[in-house]
Amino acid sequence: PAPLRALAQKAGIRIGTAVNSDALADEAPYEAKVGSEFSSVSPENVMKWDTVEPARGTYNYTQADALVSYAKAHGQLVRGHTLVWYNQLPSWVTSGDFTADQLRQVLHDHITSEVKHFKGKIWQWDVVNEAFNDDGSYRDDIWLQKLGPSYIEDAFRWAHQADPKAVLFINDYNIEGVNAKSTAVYDLVAKLRKEGVPLQGVGIQGHLDTQYPAPHDIATNMARFDKLGVQTAITEADVRIPLPADNTEVEAQNEAYQTLLEGCLLTRNCTDFTVWGFTDKYSWVPSTFKGEGQANIFDENYQPKTAYTALSQDLRLA
Numbered sequence: 542p543a544p545l546r547a548l549a550q551k552a553g554i555r556i557g558t559a560v561n562s563d564a565l566a567d568e569a570p571y572e573a574k575v576g577s578e579f580s581s582v583s584p585e586n587v588m589k590w591d592t593v594e595p596a597r598g599t600y601n602y603t604q605a606d607a608l609v610s611y612a613k614a615h616g617q618l619v620r621g622h623t624l625v626w627y628n629q630l631p632s633w634v635t636s637g638d639f640t641a642d643q644l645r646q647v648l649h650d651h652i653t654s655e656v657k658h659f660k661g662k663i664w665q666w667d668v669v670n671e672a673f674n675d676d677g678s679y680r681d682d683i684w685l686q687k688l689g690p691s692y693i694e695d696a697f698r699w700a701h702q703a704d705p706k707a708v709l710f711i712n713d714y715n716i717e718g719v720n721a722k723s724t725a726v727y728d729l730v731a732k733l734r735k736e737g738v739p740l741q742g743v744g745i746q747g748h749l750d751t752q753y754p755a756p757h758d759i760a761t762n763m764a765r766f767d768k769l770g771v772q773t774a775i776t777e778a779d780v781r782i783p784l785p786a787d788n789t790e791v792e793a794q795n796e797a798y799q800t801l802l803e804g805c806l807l808t809r810n811c812t813d814f815t816v817w818g819f820t821d822k823y824s825w826v827p828s829t830f831k832g833e834g835q836a837n838i839f840d841e842n843y844q845p846k847t848a849y850t851a852l853s854q855d856l857r858l859a
């Protein structure tokens with residue numbers, strides 16, 4: 542059977558996976574599947590601040606560079622993830638007693654250095670990640686508290702200066718359907734683009750749970766972003782199941798994956814569908830959601846699950 546990346550190419554999109562850099566380096570079947578099934582890759586952790594700049598001005602790109610070379614060798618594009626986030630920050634940032642001006646400089650320097658380091662090698666950057674609460678208000682994190690909401694447009698401007706060709710995304714979860722949070726993202730993107738801020742994409746993470754209904758208005762939601770003239774992408778798809786999984790849950794998982802992919806396929810400027818890890822062997826889910834798991838499209842032995850077949854079918858029909 543044709544690998545997902547071949548089917549995705551015919552459908553006019555990229556299909557990606559988040560990559561666990563340790564597994565990529567250490568495990569042959571993992572490495573083989575990343576190369577054969579996917580046409581884009583996202584670093585699951587190794588481009589985040591705590592890895593890249595563990596001490597001020599000290600940069601570590603070893604694992605990220607390895608992923609970028611891997612991608613090049615396998616004809617894959619790289620989604621850079623992520624420049625500005627409240628999580629996985631090194632303690633020198635979170636507990637450094639910076640004034641607003643100093644913290645703005647810290648953010649500027651981090652974005653500029655990292656984006657320049659990868660200049661020309663990153664297709665799409667998740668510049669700002671998870672800046673909103675579910676009710677549509679701004680997340681009350683270190684950036685908002687110390688810099689106010691203008692940190693967002695600053696981040697896009699600095700990233701664009703450092704690599705004018707990278708496509709710059711804002712990325713978030715729980716924005717699959719039309720709701721308060723996706724509307725807040727929509728309003729911000731509309732405003733920033735009117736002001737000429739270099740923001741060219743909206744990333745919809747797609748972390749779903751079979752215990753909640755799948756977002757059946759995702760295509761409607763994505764269509765309004767399309768009209769703003771931005772690209773969209775499903776950036777972190779996975780669908781967790783309360784364990785043990787029964788057939789109903791597995792069916793719901795297949796359907797949820799299809800709902801996400803169909804949202805992308807129905808949207809003109811949706812460019813990529815990325816799963817947040819592809820094998821149940823490595824997933825962030827079980828440690829975060831006790832009693833849930835099996836969220837991915839391959840099982841722990843790298844065998845394709847029915848969710849894999851469901852995605853294949855949708856790509857074939859596209």
Ligand code: G3I
Nearest residue numbers: 585586622623628629670671714746748777817824825829
């Ligand atoms: O690297 C350390 C290691 O040195 C240490 O021994 C070990 C002990 O806990 O922790 C390791 O760090 C872990 C890191 O993953 C790398 O494995 C962190 O504890 C762990 O919290 C971290 O989890 C990541 C999570 O982001 C952090 O919030 C997940 O792998 C990653 O999949 C997840 O990805 C996020 C996206 O970036 C943004 N959207 C949501 C998504 C899921 O949470």
